[in-house]
Amino acid sequence: MTAHESNIEAQAVPFVAEGPQPLLREIPPGEVYPVHALGPLQQAVEAVQGMTLAPVAIPAASALAVASLAVQGFVDVETLGGPRPVSLYALTIAKSGERKSSCDAPLMAGLRAFEKEQAKAQRDDMAHWENAYALWKGERDRILAEAKKGKGEKRTAAQADLRALGKEPAAPPSPDRTVTEPTYEGLTRKFAEGMPTLGIFSDEGGQFLGGFAMASENRQKTLAALNDLWQGNPIRRTRQGEGSFTLFGRRLAVHLMVQPGVARAFMADPMAADTGFLPRFLICEPPSTIGTRLQSQVRQDGFALANFSARLREVLDSPLPMDPETRELQPRILPLSRDARMMLSGFSDHVEAAQAPGNEYAHISGYASKAAEQACRIAGVLTAWQDLHASGVTGEAMENAILLAQFYLGEAARLSDAANLSAEIERAEALRVWLLESWAHPEVLPRDVLRLAPIRALREAPAARAALAMLEKHGWLVALEPGTVIRDAARKEAFRIVRPRHEV
Structure with missing residues (x-):
């Protein structure tokens, strides 16, 4: 066993005492409401x-x-x-x-x-309006009927009567x-x-x-x-x-x-x-x-x-x-x-x-x-x-x-x-699920995430690093010492994946 391989064995922490923690959407508390300003x-x-x-x-x-x-x-x-x-x-x-x-x-x-x-008042107003509208419409219909019977003077008189009748009563x-x-x-x-x-x-x-x-x-x-x-x-x-x-x-x-x-x-x-x-x-x-x-x-x-x-x-x-x-x-x-x-x-x-x-x-x-x-x-x-x-x-x-x-x-x-933060957590959660369910190796490199991550957003360095940091903070990843041998090569940066006990 090489020195690097001995190093990785010493760092292999498949479980932590309390186990990995769920990714939580923690919202910092706000300021006290200035109720006196009301x-x-x-x-x-x-x-x-x-x-x-x-x-x-x-x-x-x-x-x-x-x-x-x-x-x-x-x-x-x-x-x-x-x-x-x-x-x-x-x-x-x-x-x-x-x-x-x-x-x-x-x-x-x-x-x-x-x-x-x-x-309640509007119901009473509606009853009055319905009566007023019925009278208005009846008078208008009568004027129009008279106008249809004649020409000239009768139509001129009908126009004057319609103007005098006025607009339709407005509903309340x-x-x-x-x-x-x-x-x-x-x-x-x-x-x-x-x-x-x-x-x-x-x-x-x-x-x-x-x-x-x-x-x-x-x-x-x-x-x-x-x-x-x-x-x-x-x-x-x-x-x-x-x-x-x-x-x-x-x-x-x-x-x-x-x-x-x-x-x-x-x-x-x-x-x-x-x-x-x-x-x-x-x-x-x-x-x-x-x-x-x-x-x-x-x-x-x-x-x-x-x-x-x-x-x-x-x-x-x-x-x-x-x-x-x-x-x-x-x-x-x-x-x-x-x-x-x-x-x-x-x-x-x-x-x-x-x-x-x-x-x-x-x-x-x-x-x-x-x-x-x-x-x-x-x-x-x-x-x-x-x-x-x-x-x-x-x-x-x-x-x-x-x-x-x-x-x-x-x-x-x-x-x-x-x-x-919620968006960052969603990306970290997608990475977590992928590592536990689809990734075949016990370790993961940042470049693995950049090349093969399950969602496009993680294939950009800032987003990938933020997701890896969040998984490390919550116990799903353990950072390995620089120079640790992973897949036959010494790696500058790598993480051991921590799996819950029931998955082993």
């Missing part, structure tokens, strides 16, 4: 968290989204790039059992009660303020026939992300429509047989609560990222509190929730500033105070510098480039929620909004890193 929403959020003992970020996202839906029809907000809607899109990621629905329900209760009352609009999983066509129809301010709200957001609207053949138009609505752009629809129409002055808020698996698949979709859709969301995945939610720690604060519901009802009962015929919203603009603008400019410059190659936000420039605008939107929501008639955004409101925007930007960076 301003007028803080007490309600803390009340829900005290009742549910869920991560505070979950009711915080619900409160921001509900407040955004309530006030988005009344105000736009000044930004560094001009006026923008205060509409917020939120994506809350939490596994089953984190009490997402329990957090959402108390904050949505006032809205659900309002929708229920409005639906649908009072719904929320939808759960609309198609693109259903959403545009809802805006055409109903209220000009809507929300897509679902505590089972996977139904929307995995539904018809997001199917491969519909995804592009759905994402484009939602992007336009976030921007406040008009909705333009052209469809054969239904004619064309353009809807101005519509607003949409979104809050989707999803499980991690659904979120990973959605965030990995290139179309969702490339279209700029994902970066429009305030995304968070708070650390789990499962196992710590002891009944002795539950806190009840019905007063704070009652105040939240009362304020929500007050805003919902306020008449929307809109054209009575087209229902086009005509929101006023909330200007930034001098202090608010100075803070925003400093935040914008900080985030811009952090997007330079190699810096903190270089890999999430889509999110980072919208961070200053997100801060303005959040500031507009907090300001209008507190006072619909506020003269502008104060420095205090902007300071709070920047803290919140910074938190969500940090979450985007953290989850993006996790998504990249």
Whole structure:
């Protein structure tokens, strides 16, 4: 036996004491949610968290989204790039059992009660409209029948009678303020026939992300429509047989609560990222509190929730500033105070510098480039929620909004890193399975992976080395000393494959 062969015998470690460890998708913990920055929403959020003992970020996202839906029809907000809607899109990621629905329900209760009352009132309005329409149609049919009987003067008189009769009575609009999983066509129809301010709200957001609207053949138009609505752009629809129409002055808020698996698949979709859709969301995945939610720690604060519901009802009962015929919203603009603008400019410059190659936000420039605008939107929501008639955004409101925007930007960076790690783990797992099930030798060389790896992504040196390092870290490979003889040659770098006991 040669010295090199003796060396390899000494290093042959087919098993480790505890055995190889599974490859885990470990996501580093995020920052503590800045709940104090919620301003007028803080007490309600803390009340829900005290009742549910869920991560505070979950009711915080619900409160921001509900407040955004309530006030988005009344105000736009000044930004560094001009006026923008205060509409917020939120994506809350939490596994089953984190009490997402329990957090959402108390904050949505006032809205659900309002929708229920409005639906009853609309039924009464529909009965009146049906009578008015029947009378209008009967009179129109009579005028047209008379016109067919004669010529000249009778037809001229009929035209005058039709002008006097006026337009067909408009049906009362649908009072719904929320939808759960609309198609693109259903959403545009809802805006055409109903209220000009809507929300897509679902505590089972996977139904929307995995539904018809997001199917491969519909995804592009759905994402484009939602992007336009976030921007406040008009909705333009052209469809054969239904004619064309353009809807101005519509607003949409979104809050989707999803499980991690659904979120990973959605965030990995290139179309969702490339279209700029994902970066429009305030995304968070708070650390789990499962196992710590002891009944002795539950806190009840019905007063704070009652105040939240009362304020929500007050805003919902306020008449929307809109054209009575087209229902086009005509929101006023909330200007930034001098202090608010100075803070925003400093935040914008900080985030811009952090997007330079190699810096903190270089890999999430889509999110980072919208961070200053997100801060303005959040500031507009907090300001209008507190006072619909506020003269502008104060420095205090902007300071709070920047803290919140910074938190969500940090979450985007953290989850993006996790998504990249997930891809690395998937490559390492593919290599692990191949080595254990298909590779004929007890050792493997990096060049073996580069030449023969089971997936193309591993045939590039950085990816191959990352996968080998990950398998070594988790005990599936043991690095051999340089110069170890493998397959009749001394090797600069090689690894012994570690197989679980049950495979031997």
